[in-house]
Every structure is written in structure tokens, then in C-alpha cells.
Amino acid sequence: MVMELEDVPGQLIKGLEPIARFGGNIKSIMHQRERKTPLGRLPVMLLFEVRDRAMLKRILAALKEAGVRVTQLGEREGEVRNTVLLVGHVVHTDIRHTIDQLNAIKGVMVSDLNLAVGSLGCESSARMTIAADNKELANQAISRLRSIADKKNLLLVTSIEAV
Amino acid sequence: MRIIIIGFGNLGKGICRAFVEKADFLKKVHGLVPRVVAVVDEFGAVVDEKGLNLPQLLKTAESSRTVVKYKGGKRGKLALDVINEVSADLVFELTPTNIRTGEPGLGHIKRAMQAGKHIITSNKGPLVVAFKELDSLAKKQGVEFRYSASVGGAVPVIGLAKKLLSGNEISEIRGVLNGTTNYILTRMSAEGVPQEIIIREAQELGLAEKDPTLDIDGIDTACKITILANSVLGMDAKLTDVKVVGIRRITPEATRLAQEAGQMIKLVGIARRDLLEVSPKLVPQGHPLAVGGTLNAVTFELDLAREISITGFGAGPKETSSSLLGDLIDIHHSLGG
Numbered sequence: 001m002v003m004e005l006e007d008v009p010g011q012l013i014k015g016l017e018p019i020a021r022f023g024g025n026i027k028s029i030m031h032q033r034e035r036k037t038p039l040g041r042l043p044v045m046l047l048f049e050v051r052d053r054a055m056l057k058r059i060l061a062a063l064k065e066a067g068v069r070v071t072q073l074g075e076r077e078g079e080v081r082n083t084v085l086l087v088g089h090v091v092h093t094d095i096r097h098t099i100d101q102l103n104a105i106k107g108v109m110v111s112d113l114n115l116a117v118g119s120l121g122c123e124s125s126a127r128m129t130i131a132a133d134n135k136e137l138a139n140q141a142i143s144r145l146r147s148i149a150d151k152k153n154l155l156l157v158t159s160i161e162a163v
Numbered sequence: 164m165r166i167i168i169i170g171f172g173n174l175g176k177g178i179c180r181a182f183v184e185k186a187d188f189l190k191k192v193h194g195l196v197p198r199v200v201a202v203v204d205e206f207g208a209v210v211d212e213k214g215l216n217l218p219q220l221l222k223t224a225e226s227s228r229t230v231v232k233y234k235g236g237k238r239g240k241l242a243l244d245v246i247n248e249v250s251a252d253l254v255f256e257l258t259p260t261n262i263r264t265g266e267p268g269l270g271h272i273k274r275a276m277q278a279g280k281h282i283i284t285s286n287k288g289p290l291v292v293a294f295k296e297l298d299s300l301a302k303k304q305g306v307e308f309r310y311s312a313s314v315g316g317a318v319p320v321i322g323l324a325k326k327l328l329s330g331n332e333i334s335e336i337r338g339v340l341n342g343t344t345n346y347i348l349t350r351m352s353a354e355g356v357p358q359e360i361i362i363r364e365a366q367e368l369g370l371a372e373k374d375p376t377l378d379i380d381g382i383d384t385a386c387k388i389t390i391l392a393n394s395v396l397g398m399d400a401k402l403t404d405v406k407v408v409g410i411r412r413i414t415p416e417a418t419r420l421a422q423e424a425g426q427m428i429k430l431v432g433i434a435r436r437d438l439l440e441v442s443p444k445l446v447p448q449g450h451p452l453a454v455g456g457t458l459n460a461v462t463f464e465l466d467l468a469r470e471i472s473i474t475g476f477g478a479g480p481k482e483t484s485s486s487l488l489g490d491l492i493d494i495h496h497s498l499g500g
Contacts, residue, residue: 087414118416127421159446160447
């Protein structure tokens with residue numbers, strides 16, 4: 001969602017409070033200072049999760065009531081997030097390539113990556129969060145990752161919930 | 164009930180101790196008076212059709228490491244001969260597991276069934292190698308055949324599935340079925356210590372075998388998954404049908420990364436009609452399978468009850484005697500006792 005706020009102190013909270021009040025889970029906030037509007041307003045891009053459409057409706061109504069101008073609203077339904085571990089020579093087998101191969105699936109994105117480099121000569125570990133638009137794409141991403149892991153001799157540890 | 168015990172290691176001694184300690188309870192509550200008429204170990208056998216004095220036998224076996232030294236004990240006397248010659252109702256087959264041939268347990272069980280004796284075993288070998296054959300032989304001979312202690316130790320995995328949940332169709336069984344690997348993973352995750360060091364300590368504490376390969380490489384769990392697939396899901400599965408990855412490559416760093424994301428790494432076995440698998444999995448903290456230490460845990464996916472999970476101690480002579488004794492009482496009642 002993009003909302004336009006006056007560039008004066010205390011405006012951001014006006015836009016966030018209704019989201020929090022109705023149970024929205026804010027994932028990221030980005031000020032787009034370089035895109036200031038001719039009227040001097042500041043676009044703020046927000047990413048948040050809602051449980052259902054009713055919750056979104058209540059948030060939008062509350063924002064309107066608070067005088068916050070919403071200029072863009074994009075929805076993505078039912079995002080599936082899978083956390084996996086990779087153990088092996090994760091870096092040396094080109095982790096960039098591994099990630100690119102997953103991101104190449106439309107609707108799939110590696111959204112988080114944490115590395116723990118093992119001591120000299122030992123294997124490293126990586127934790128990856130893979131976001132997918134739906135369950136089918138999530139499964140496709142996991143099976144692609146499985147075949148990459150096989151080729152690169154990495155141990156793939158998936159979640160019990162992804163079985 | 165007249166009983167022969169084959170194999171007098173931790174489990175054989177454990178069930179005898181339970182007979183001694185719970186004699187009054189068994190008689191009063193279940194009307195069961197177990198009379199051990201023969202015990203066989205690797206050195207020989209001791210037979211007394213009037214019933215062996217169990218406290219005395221346990222004492223002898225502790226001090227001399229064999230039952231042969233008990234009054235009337237015969238060195239070199241073979242289990243197969245005892246099964247044939249001694250008049251008894253039931254045989255406990257508790258010899259060490261051999262997952263390749265199933266022997267010597269397989270031969271003992273077959274002979275006992277052919278002799279019309281009921282069988283209780285904890286031995287995974289014969290069950291992995293010849294489950295269907297033994298199951299049909301038991302039916303053909305009209306003898307009872309129980310093996311609760313082979314999976315889950317004290318946790319009544321098989322009994323729960325086959326008896327109490329029998330109104331359900333079971334679509335999947337998944338579980339943490341190996342206490343040794345669970346202990347290793349739990350400590351790696353809590354202390355960040357490399358696997359080799361924890362294995363060494365586990366061996367000193369008696370929690371890991373001298374050769375822990377079968378545990379670490381997931382083979383022990385795969386055996387249990389094979390047994391569950393055959394006995395509970397009615398499949399005709401072999402050990403080689405199970406896709407197995409052990410925990411050897413899991414590092415302390417991997418357990419830390421998992422922990423930071425609110426997850427634990429567990430060696431999980433899965434039995435489903437289209438999938439038999441053992442591999443390390445990420446299990447969210449608070450999940451029924453996220454059990455620590457040497458605990459075992461099993462979850463059933465069911466059509467009516469949806470999901471049922473149980474957890475408990477997967478090893479130890481006293482704990483496992485709970486399953487062995489449970490099988491005995493079950494047979495006693497099913498015979499009208």
C-alpha cells in the first residue's frame with residue numbers, strides 16, 4: 001500500500017495506528033522521499049499482512065477517517081513462506097546461482113538468507129526463507145531446490161510442515 | 164502362564180525385574196501369574212518347569228554374566244532346543260538385532276510359532292526382514308504375535324494404532340523414533356558442541372552404542388518406519404524402500420540457524436503409503452515432535468481423530484519392560500485370562 005502523508009512530524013503514526021489496531025502485521029515501511037508530490041506530500045510504501053478481507057476493509061475505513069490518503073493498494077493473497085536449511089559447501093557451490101534458480105520461478109522469491117560459515121575445511125550452513133504466491137509454487141521451489149542440492153552435494157533440511 | 168525368555172541382556176533382565184516387583188499387581192489386577200520356566204543367553208540355558216527363582220537368577224546373572232551358573236544351568240544349550248523341548252505357553256525373543264539376516268531372532272520366532280508358542284519380541288531384525296512371513300505363520304499356527312517394544316520403547320505406538328485407533332484410517336505416521344540421535348541433536352543445539360564430542364559423551368553415559376552408525380545414519384529409525392509401514396499401514400515394505408538420510412552432516416551452526424528461526428532439527432521418520440522416508444527436518448518449537456533429550460514422539464494423521472500425538476521414553480530396560488509386559492497382559496486377556 002502506498003499512502004501520502006504530510007511532511008511534518010507525527011504523520012506516520014497516523015497511518016500506522018489503524019493497521020495495528022485492527023490486527024494488521026506490518027512487515028516493512030519505506031519512505032519515498034525522492035518522490036515527494038507537487039503538494040509537498042510524502043509517499044510511504046507499506047507492506048503488511050491481514051488475516052482476511054474484512055480486516056483490510058476495517059483498516060481502510062479507519063485510515064480514511066484519520067484523513068490518510070491511500071494512493072495505491074496492491075494485494076497478494078495467501079503467500080506461503082518456507083524456511084529451509086542447506087548444509088555443505090554452500091558458498092563455494094555458488095549460493096548466488098542457487099538463489100537465482102529459485103527466483104527464476106515466477107511468483108517465488110528468496111526473501112531471507114542467513115549464513116553460518118563453518119571453520120576451515122568444515123561445511124557451512126545457510127538458512128533460507130522462500131516466499132511463494134501459493135502452495136503449488138512453494139512445492140515447485142522446494143523440489144527445484146532439492147535437485148540443486150543433490151547436484152551441489154548439499155544437505156537440504158526442509159520443514160516438517162512442508163511434507 | 165509358562166514363559167521362556169531368549170536373550171538375557173538389559174531387556175531380558177528388565178522384564179524379569181518387572182515380574183518380581185509387580186507380582187502382586189499382576190495377580191490382583193490381571194489374574195496373571197507369569198512363571199519363567201527357561202532362560203537362554205549366549206552361553207547356554209537354565210530350565211526349571213516348576214518356575215525359576217527370578218531374584219536368584221538375576222543375582223547370578225549379574226555376578227557371573229550368564230544364567231548358566233544358576234543351579235542346573237547347562238552351558239552350550241541352544242535356544243532352538245529349549246523352544247522345542249520345554250513345555251511353555253509363550254516365548255519372549257529378546258536377542259540382539261541383526262537387520263540384515265534377522266538372525267538368530269528370526270529362527271527362534273519361527274520355531275516357537277511352529278511349536279504353537281505365543282511370541283513377544285522387541286527384536287527389530289526379524290520384523291524388518293520377514294514381517295509378512297511371521298505374521299502369516301502366527302495366524303496359520305493360531306498363536307499370538309506381539310512386538311510393541313520394537314518401536315518407541317515405552318511409547319505405545321503400535322498398540323495405540325492397532326487397538327485404540329482402529330476405527331480410523333491412518334494416512335500418515337511421523338515420528339522422532341531414535342533417542343540417541345535426539346539426544347545428540349538436543350545437546351548440539353543447546354551447547355553448540357560438535358557431534359563427535361557429544362557422541363563420545365553419549366557412549367560414556369550408555370546412551371549411544373559403541374558403534375553408533377545405525378543410529379546416526381538413520382538406519383534404526385528406518386527399521387522402525389518399515390515395521391510401522393507393515394504392521395500399521397498394512398504395506399509390504401522392505402528396509403530398502405525407505406529413503407534414508409541421517410544426521411551425520413548436521414553441524415552446531417545448522418542447529419543454531421534453525422533455533423534462531425524458532426525451529427529445531429529432528430531426525431524424523433515418515434511412513435505414508437506413497438512415501439517412506441527418514442531425514443533431518445525442521446520442527447517448530449512447541450510442535451508435538453519438538454521433544455528434547457532421549458524422548459521419542461509420534462504423530463498419527465487420521466481420518467476421524469485428525470491428529471494424535473504421543474511422547475515418552477524410547478529406550479531403557481525399565482521403560483521398555485512397560486511395552487513387553489503390556490503385550491503379555493494383552494495376550495493373557497485375549498486368551499480369556
